[in-house]
Amino acid sequence: MVPLIIWLLPSPSRSPHSSGPFSVQLVYTTHIQECNIYSEVQEPKKTPHPPKTSAAAQLDELMAHLCEMQTQVAMKEDASKKHIANKQDPKASLDSMLGGLEQDLQDLGVAAVPKGHCASCQKPIAGKVIHALGRAWHPEHFVCTHCKEEIGSSPFFERSGLAYCSKDYHHLFSPRCAYCAAPILDRVLTAMNQTWHPEHFFCSHCGEVFGAEGFHEKDKKPYCRKDFLAMFSPKCGGCNRPVLENYLSAMDTVWHPECFVCGDCFSSFSSGSFFELDGRPYCELHYHRRRGTLCHGCGQPITGRCISAMGHKFHPEHFVCAFCLTQLSKGIFREQDDKTYCQPCFTKLFPL
Template sequence: MAHLCEMQTQAAVKADASKKHPANKQDPKASLDSMLGDLEQDLQDLGVATVSKGHCASCRKPIAGKVIHALGQVWHPEHFVCTHCKEEIGPKPFFERSGLAYCPKDYHDLFSPRCAYCAAPILDKVLTAMNQTWHPEHFFCFHCGEVFGAEGFHEKDKKPYCRKDFLAMFSPKCGGCNRPVLENYLSAMDTVWHPECFVCGDCFSSFSSGSFFELDGRPYCELHYHQRRGTLCHGCGQPITGRCISAMGHKFHPEHFVCAFCLTQLSKGIFREQDDKTYCQPCFTKLFPL
């Protein structure tokens, strides 16, 4: 009973003091800490033993109620907060960096690698390529948008491309079929060719001798080159590479420009024409008398 009277007396004194000296408005958390501290002191004054759970790593005051164990220290729950946003963490998950606690959102915003495509923090799997980090689903071909498979990617001007688009867009094109040249090729006429595409533009025969004739950007065998140029002999059908006689809209080797009847060479270029044939003067006179 003596103890009870003493508690009542002390309470009355404190109540009277509070009426005479109204307390200034305080922060709710600071007020709660003060009340807990006063309660612990009152209990000790009354001889009631209190077991301290340690001193809060933040406010350094004894912890009598709920306690948070984190970072190798103890905390009042309301004092264990995110280092960045100062929001209470309490018993919720958190991340530690350099001995400091962060809520998950701030930790990822501040320290997680960022995707080179969307710039958002990468929270789970991370893909590293081209000296940057990416969400795996955001590392795709710059042209077609397909995510890269086992064949990997090709880089051009700091952009990634799948093999198909890279070859289609940047590989040299064959002068014959205009498809990408990937492996074996021939170089001729200031471009590259698939070996099977470097053939005569008319007969499609390959140039086994290694020589060809160029006309309007295309390769030709000797026969079809002269045919296109109109330099085939009208007499023998073979190319004319030296001296040439032009007559009746055709070209002839000199030795093949002959009389159609006696086959004498019309060496001086003097001839008579009948039905698209050439004749020497004597044969013409005999065959076609006036």
């Protein structure tokens, strides 16, 4: 095989001493002269190895670039996974951050001593801690049993070992007012087997809040003393006013002691006995007077045998002759000027 030699010849139209670009002319030949270009063969000088510009250097550069790209891709994947994990489980992210913080503190030589284990998540508490119900809690884990809202340092109520916020505790467990049905948050009044706000326990008739005198109950409703007595207490048989304190019971009704007197003379019944006529009490005298059973002779009530004559009634012993006072026992008498006479006296006094 004949080697191909390329000669670079200056263009004939250009001076060898001129500067600037020049054109070249390619001459193809298969003739090889015996002599070399140089007058003598020079020994190659020993020079240091040039920087790698070969295919190996390019391969090394390419491999380094690929490793860098792989590292960047891995970092992006890790960041994406952490973002997804944080988005899906914030609690896990927070735990991871707290764990990392604890590790960083330990790396710095600061001992992060746990403050107990959270009663909710059972994990160590390294930061803020809430002590309640005899246990320790992460602040974000100490929540209301009902609404699950964080209680934190706010007041809370305990029931059966569980914590409740004020709103839910009163809604679930506080007694309710029998008038407005709302939970009773502060003072509670108990009456008639029910609970009340003190300002809501008042008279059903006049609306006044009860004072020291208390209340009276009728048909499951409370009344003040005045209205209860006016509306429901028995009325006195004498004055028809309510009987408030002491009373007498007689003739199927009640009476003020001062009202239970004779209907005519208004005298009290000191002996304890009275006579009833037309729903009114009377003493014996006025009872018989109203009934017409007083003796016309003595003016006293007739309680036994009675003699009726001349439109009057008499005790038998008081039906006598007006002149001789002899008892007209047989019922035979003569009358003159509304007086009774025996037959002999009448004949003497009023001869024909």
